[in-house]
Amino acid sequence: MKTTDILIVGGGPAGISAAIWCQRLGLDYLLIEKAEQLGGQLMGIHNQIVDYPGQIYATGKDFNDQLIHHIHHLKCNYSVRTPIKWIDLDKQIVKLQWDETLLHYCYLIVASGTSVRKLNIPGEQEMIGRGEIYSATKDRHRFKGKKVVVVGGGDRAFEGALLLADCGADVVVVHRSKQFRAREEFRKPVLEHTRISVVEDTIISRIHDNGSQVDYVELENVKDGSMQTLAVEGIFVRIGVQPNTKFVKEYVCHDEDGYIQVDTCQRTNHPSIYAIGDVCTHPIFSSISVATSQGMIAAKHLSLQLSCRNVD
Amino acid sequence: MKTTDILIVGGGPAGISAAIWCQRLGLDYLLIEKAEQLGGQLMGIHNQIVDYPGQIYATGKDFNDQLIHHIHHLKCNYSVRTPIKWIDLDKQIVKLQWDETLLHYCYLIVASGTSVRKLNIPGEQEMIGRGEIYSATKDRHRFKGKKVVVVGGGDRAFEGALLLADCGADVVVVHRSKQFRAREEFRKPVLEHTRISVVEDTIISRIHDNGSQVDYVELENVKDGSMQTLAVEGIFVRIGVQPNTKFVKEYVCHDEDGYIQVDTCQRTNHPSIYAIGDVCTHPIFSSISVATSQGMIAAKHLSLQLSCRNVD
Numbered sequence: 113m114k115t116t117d118i119l120i121v122g123g124g125p126a127g128i129s130a131a132i133w134c135q136r137l138g139l140d141y142l143l144i145e146k147a148e149q150l151g152g153q154l155m156g157i158h159n160q161i162v163d164y165p166g167q168i169y170a171t172g173k174d175f176n177d178q179l180i181h182h183i184h185h186l187k188c189n190y191s192v193r194t195p196i197k198w199i200d201l202d203k204q205i206v207k208l209q210w211d212e213t214l215l216h217y218c219y220l221i222v223a224s225g226t227s228v229r230k231l232n233i234p235g236e237q238e239m240i241g242r243g244e245i246y247s248a249t250k251d252r253h254r255f256k257g258k259k260v261v262v263v264g265g266g267d268r269a270f271e272g273a274l275l276l277a278d279c280g281a282d283v284v285v286v287h288r289s290k291q292f293r294a295r296e297e298f299r300k301p302v303l304e305h306t307r308i309s310v311v312e313d314t315i316i317s318r319i320h321d322n323g324s325q326v327d328y329v330e331l332e333n334v335k336d337g338s339m340q341t342l343a344v345e346g347i348f349v350r351i352g353v354q355p356n357t358k359f360v361k362e363y364v365c366h367d368e369d370g371y372i373q374v375d376t377c378q379r380t381n382h383p384s385i386y387a388i389g390d391v392c393t394h395p396i397f398s399s400i401s402v403a404t405s406q407g408m409i410a411a412k413h414l415s416l417q418l419s420c421r422n423v424d
Numbered sequence: 425m426k427t428t429d430i431l432i433v434g435g436g437p438a439g440i441s442a443a444i445w446c447q448r449l450g451l452d453y454l455l456i457e458k459a460e461q462l463g464g465q466l467m468g469i470h471n472q473i474v475d476y477p478g479q480i481y482a483t484g485k486d487f488n489d490q491l492i493h494h495i496h497h498l499k500c501n502y503s504v505r506t507p508i509k510w511i512d513l514d515k516q517i518v519k520l521q522w523d524e525t526l527l528h529y530c531y532l533i534v535a536s537g538t539s540v541r542k543l544n545i546p547g548e549q550e551m552i553g554r555g556e557i558y559s560a561t562k563d564r565h566r567f568k569g570k571k572v573v574v575v576g577g578g579d580r581a582f583e584g585a586l587l588l589a590d591c592g593a594d595v596v597v598v599h600r601s602k603q604f605r606a607r608e609e610f611r612k613p614v615l616e617h618t619r620i621s622v623v624e625d626t627i628i629s630r631i632h633d634n635g636s637q638v639d640y641v642e643l644e645n646v647k648d649g650s651m652q653t654l655a656v657e658g659i660f661v662r663i664g665v666q667p668n669t670k671f672v673k674e675y676v677c678h679d680e681d682g683y684i685q686v687d688t689c690q691r692t693n694h695p696s697i698y699a700i701g702d703v704c705t706h707p708i709f710s711s712i713s714v715a716t717s718q719g720m721i722a723a724k725h726l727s728l729q730l731s732c733r734n735v736d
Contacts, residue, residue: 125477165494397721408709
């Protein structure tokens with residue numbers, strides 16, 4: 113069986129930072145990422161990153177290129193296209209998808225981030241399968257003069273609706289209640305925009321396609337159960353994110369929204385499991401700075417734990 | 425009287441990050457820095473910065489140049505050469521050294537960092553006055569073939585001693601006890617180095633100069649009180665750092681080492697005072713990533729506090 117002192121799961125900014133610090137502290141570690149490349153949610157940022165002190169990046173990809181250059185320069189140990197087949201958190205053993213052997217770890221750093229929430233309705237998976245996942249920033253010009261639906265009542269839904277409407281799309285915002293979480297700076301412009309209509313107390317119950325793309329949706333009023341259909345050419349689902357905790361969920365404490373609970377050293381309640389980045393950070397404080405900071409803290413704390421072990 | 429919602433005191437990475445986020449969140453704020461320029465302790469880093477994910481910087485100055493470019497680009501509100509004359513933490517009023525008017529703030533973000541500890545012995549202030557503050561990294565070549573004393577028993581003292589000895593200096597490490605905090609990777613090479621001698625249970629009690637530079641020091645054995653003198657051409661005081669909390673010390677809780685205690689939102693016990701960066705971070709976790717992360721968290725939390733106020 114192979115062994116590593118520290119197994120970092122997830123190659124976004126948090127995991128990359130943990131790897132950089134593990135490398136610098138001379139620790140025995142491995143970073144695994146299931147996707148084709150490192151970067152995590154960075155790759156989905158199509159606008160400027162202005163709030164990571166030191167550099168302004170044109171897109172998430174630009175920043176990610178720098179991160180990859182950074183960890184190559186330091187010769188960090190990482191492996192992409194490396195999903196977990198199964199993990200035994202009691203025995204601290206992991207089976208990687210493409211590896212015949214088992215890997216024993218002493219400490220696990222969960223850096224698996226968040227995923228966008230889905231509607232979980234008929235037609236949605238087919239839509240995703242056809243690649244109909246749009247960025248309001250990147251794709252806003254292709255919906256000029258077309259009708260689109262934006263689902264959600266928070267900042268990201270309202271900001272997206274404004275971007276699309278300002279570029280000439282006819283936008284219908286569908287929200288399941290009359291309460292909007294979106295902050296005032298987005299709410300008023302949305303409610304007053306001539307190209308945006310808001311349908312309250314309503315959910316999308318089904319997505320229909322015409323064989324090649326979205327054709328129309330069925331809307332259901334949650335108060336009186338009445339139904340209607342709406343012809344649209346694009347759907348933007350903006351109902352928030354959820355932490356990717358499936359593989360550790362039974363073992364670690366999390367809050368009511370599913371975020372893993374950690375102490376100031378990034379320790380979970382389980383002695384061999386740490387968590388860093390968005391998987392343990394509520395969206396309000398989610399940022400690249402916080403993710404990289406938590407990666408540093410976990411690595412530093414583990415270096416102390418491991419050096420105590422070596423002394424014993 | 426002038427007013428600002430948020431007054432950030434200290435222009436190192438933590439304060440700069442807070443300013444970037446305040447700017448981005450559209451808050452009313454001002455960053456003040458007493459020194460000639462922004463950067464804080466960054467300006468004293470003469471080796472590569474490899475652990476701030478995204479970019480490797482040749483020196484702290486290089487990184488600082490980028491930070492300054494960043495906040496200029498965002499048009500952040502800051503003022504250098506702006507020491508505080510006095511502050512009334514009850515009335516939330518500050519008088520700046522060069523400003524005739526008073527400034528009222530709603531929230532104070534303390535980002536004043538740490539300073540290196542001094543020996544507080546005769547001759548030290550004169551030495552500092554002559555500019556005899558050396559960096560083991562930057563100045564190591566100028567002490568080739570010369571005798572220097574390094575004071576301290578921690579990582580920075582031992583690492584500095586090694587750097588100097590490897591460049592040909594004859595190094596005497598003076599430490600007040602027999603216990604060294606320095607980690608194993610530094611301890612063994614220091615104790616075995618032919619150009620390094622270690623004097624335990626000893627303090628420097630006085631520094632003598634020859635009119636233009638350090639000439640010799642008086643050493644005192646703390647066990648038996650015996651005295652000796654030692655001719656040296658350079659002194660490196662490496663006895664740790666202390667948080668710069670003088671102006672808020674009576675108002676906020678701090679730990680036994682003087683670091684301000686904060687919660688996960690960077691709040692102190694005092695409702696109008698937040699703290700970020702090294703002033704509230706024990707050296708073990710001190711890093712640029714942690715400082716910038718805390719700046720982000722404080723600004724974001726304050727934006728929530730202030731928007732609640734506006735609603736009331």
